[in-house]
């Protein structure tokens with residue numbers, strides 16, 4: 463069902479975990495396969511210097527979040543906001559059509575984490591962390 467690149471990213475995911483003293487945290491979920499994802503970002507001068515994810519999700523969710531976190535490290539927040547799930551899927555050389563929606567999670571979680579970072583900078587209240595099983 464999955465290509466080799468997706469399987470590799472699923473079996474050996476990068477950037478798993480949570481950043482201590484993160485600057486932005488995003489958490490999202492989707493109802494269709496019950497995936498939950500949390501992404502934490504370390505941001506210095508509006509450049510993402512580290513990204514980590516935790517997911518309670520399917521293989522596609524794990525593979526795309528691993529790849530997406532690798533892609534955003536080194537990007538400015540403006541560049542990262544332009545990262546779409548389509549680009550992540552291209553990087554993985556495709557996903558089965560019924561799993562495309564899982565790749566949207568990584569994009570949404572990154573955007574939510576950047577929004578959280580911007581809210582923190584503006585002194586607004588931020589969401590709580592997910593309690594992962």
Ligand SMILES: [Zn+2]
Pocket residue numbers: 495497519520521522523564
């Ligand atoms: Zn999924």
